[in-house]
Amino acid sequence: MPMKSPIAVPTSTVARNALVALAVVVVGAAVYWMADILTPLAMAIFLLIMIDGVKRWIEARSSLPGHLAGAAALLVVVVGFFLSIAIIVYGARGFFDETNGVVVRIGPRIDHILADIYALLRLPATPPTASDLIARVDVGSYLALVATQAQGVVGGAIFVMIYLGFLLASQSGFRRKLVNMFPDRHARAEALEVFQRVRGGVEGYLWVQTVTGAMICAAAWVLMRAVGLQNAEFWTFVIFVVGFIPVLGGAVAGLAPPLFALVQFESYWQALVLLGGLQAILFISGNFIQPRMQGDNQNIDPVVVLLALAFWGKVWGVVGMFLSTPLAVMAMAILAEFKGSRWMAILLSGDGEPYAESGSPENEDRRRVNAPQARPD
Structure with a gap:
């Protein structure tokens, strides 16, 4: 039987892929290697996109001129950024309250839980105490790590604001740079279209996560207040923030409040109600509400989302986890615009079609809607 000749691959294609x-x-x-520099810069760019989206939202729904709408958007985002940090710091203080804080009650409560577990399982041995468990852990190193992370958050927030200020100052020259980079009006319109697709993908992701996060937080707050969980507002904010971290965010939102309910209450039914209720809320949101709100720009393969979370979490830590999905959305939107890299966008997409094929009615309609209006040079 004659052997089939191998498939001929153009040398240019191999070289390009290499x-x-x-x-x-x-x-x-x-x-x-440049994580210390790029992490606050990436967060500042992320905030800049948010400010631009809020600005256009204000302009569309009010009669404010562009500069006043931009100032209002900047004020909203910056105040929200620092308010988030303040809520986290203030909420953390409640756990270390000397009279009614969680840390004060955690030792005796752990002893009681361990005794109940040993009694339920009818184990003959004497249950260990919280002191025995803590003695096996190097608490000092963990506290030092927490203090270092807290210091890093404060320092990082300052650098983010510095980067954001310079980005806002340089934003006014973007149009002039674009004109000089693309003197041809048609090429400039195509470049603007790519930029708008990237921006639309990130803004779409932010919109979906914000709306679904607000729905989850409203239901979770009612549930936590119903069972009497302390610091319910703080936990509501934590659930909203971690909702922007794929995979891990849902685990933290569904497990952290029930675990602290075990420490606060003498009985266990409050923790069980919180565990079942939060899991039901997250399941309904993740399987029914969120998929209906997601558009073509968030057609990301779940494996890619997981890999992006692992990669950016390794590279940039917690900030990388927050930005992992927006960065994946941006990468797919950019790669899909060029023939040489479209195959990578197809691999990143969920259904193999990051955008409709060129020339198809869907693609033409999308381009007609999204294409920017060419302005005079």
């Missing part, structure tokens, strides 16, 4: 793979490795190494 260069792309090499560029990915180089960029990955760069973002890892």
